[in-house]
Amino acid sequence: MRVLVTASAGTQRLLAAECGDLDLRPRRVPAHGVELDLTWEEIARALVHLRIAQRVLIRLTHFPCDGADSLYDGARAVDWSRWVDAKQTIAVAATGRLPRANSPSREAGQLTHHVFASQRVKDALCDQLREQGGGRPTVDLDDADVRVVARFHGDSCSLWLDPAGAALHRRGYRAESGAAPLRETLAAAVMRASGWQGKRPLIDPFCGSGTLLIEGASAALGLAPGRDRTFSARNWRHEGSELGPLLAKAQTAARAQAEQALASAKLDVLGTDLDPNVLRLARGNIARAGLKDQIRIEQADATRMPRPAPGTVLVANPPYGERMGGDEILGLYAALGRHWSTFTGCEAHLLDGHRDFADAFGLPWTNYLELSNGSLPVLLRRYELGVDQGR
Numbered sequence: 001m002r003v004l005v006t007a008s009a010g011t012q013r014l015l016a017a018e019c020g021d022l023d024l025r026p027r028r029v030p031a032h033g034v035e036l037d038l039t040w041e042e043i044a045r046a047l048v049h050l051r052i053a054q055r056v057l058i059r060l061t062h063f064p065c066d067g068a069d070s071l072y073d074g075a076r077a078v079d080w081s082r083w084v085d086a087k088q089t090i091a092v093a094a095t096g097r098l099p100r101a102n103s104p105s106r107e108a109g110q111l112t113h114h115v116f117a118s119q120r121v122k123d124a125l126c127d128q129l130r131e132q133g134g135g136r137p138t139v140d141l142d143d144a145d146v147r148v149v150a151r152f153h154g155d156s157c158s159l160w161l162d163p164a165g166a167a168l169h170r171r172g173y174r175a176e177s178g179a180a181p182l183r184e185t186l187a188a189a190v191m192r193a194s195g196w197q198g199k200r201p202l203i204d205p206f207c208g209s210g211t212l213l214i215e216g217a218s219a220a221l222g223l224a225p226g227r228d229r230t231f232s233a234r235n236w237r238h239e240g241s242e243l244g245p246l247l248a249k250a251q252t253a254a255r256a257q258a259e260q261a262l263a264s265a266k267l268d269v270l271g272t273d274l275d276p277n278v279l280r281l282a283r284g285n286i287a288r289a290g291l292k293d294q295i296r297i298e299q300a301d302a303t304r305m306p307r308p309a310p311g312t313v314l315v316a317n318p319p320y321g322e323r324m325g326g327d328e329i330l331g332l333y334a335a336l337g338r339h340w341s342t343f344t345g346c347e348a349h350l351l352d353g354h355r356d357f358a359d360a361f362g363l364p365w366t367n368y369l370e371l372s373n374g375s376l377p378v379l380l381r382r383y384e385l386g387v388d389q390g391r
């Protein structure tokens, strides 16, 4: 099967490396993810084990699309009875760049928004099954048996099946989060980029709900992020119905592996934050992730925290300042830079979303990666703290 594993902007190289670790060989790394040719067993492995992936999509078709009519025709050309029957529930989501509103073929019907586009695909699917005499499936946007994704590329559209249903960042441990939590998949990418593998102490001094630490510790211990979650493909009854049992098998093995890893785990991981309310949330999330014996949580001001032991890795996304005044946030960054300049032998990886962060922080960074936090462009910069860089 041709598969597209989608990733947040800037994380696709990290995702491709992660695929390689799982023996899933990328055939191409386009801007929005990684393309691979996978067997059902490999798809199950990807769904249960990939940390950075947002979705694993199975390709159905790709066709030129200049409006609602060609979308309907392209979707009608898929033999939907191979995948779904009228007794199952479906959902269709649409994403990407819709054909231009001033498409030359005026009769084509303009696709003005994604909801309308998803309805045209749903109509094509339901009309086809109804005309075949079997009735029509019901739509269930929250928990469908079969989820279809329409991806638009300006003048073409591709249709995909999403065997996970809910996006892969929904690991299940984050029942609650602070005001600006990182998406789990982005946190996993940040941790991978940091290079921390569990052998050195790790501190997140702005830990909020604890996402970076949970993702870092899970990766270091090899805990599969999808070991406990549900996948809608477990309800597939037609083509691909072998995926359900393969997922169940991969999850059982991953749970056993996690139990074993946790029994002997010894990580040195600390999360601190100024806000006692988010620390309460972090503790709950860490417990749900099975990591309460691995991650300590304490209240501290990052601008006055005790100096970490040499060799410590600090990974954090400091506040971007949405809830603070301009001077106040720049003052925080400057105080942070002053205090952290006294650390020795540490490295820091900071995901900053404020354009003046680096200047205010004031310490030299050694390299950076451009990422995206939701719709906000952010930079992950690496700093050597108190390391003699020969200058």
Ligand SMILES: C[S@@+](CC[C@H](N)C(=O)[O-])C[C@H]1O[C@@H](n2cnc3c(N)ncnc32)[C@H](O)[C@@H]1O
Residues within 6 Å of the ligand: 177, 178, 180, 181, 182, 183, 205, 206, 207, 208, 209, 210, 211, 212, 272, 273, 274, 275, 278, 300, 301, 302, 303, 316, 317, 318, 319, 320, 332
């Ligand atoms: C962008 S959020 C971090 C979100 C976190 N990565 C997560 O996934 O939930 C920034 C955090 O910094 C904390 N914070 C603000 N000023 C601080 C300070 N001086 N020292 C420590 N934490 C601070 C806030 O309480 C907030 O939880």
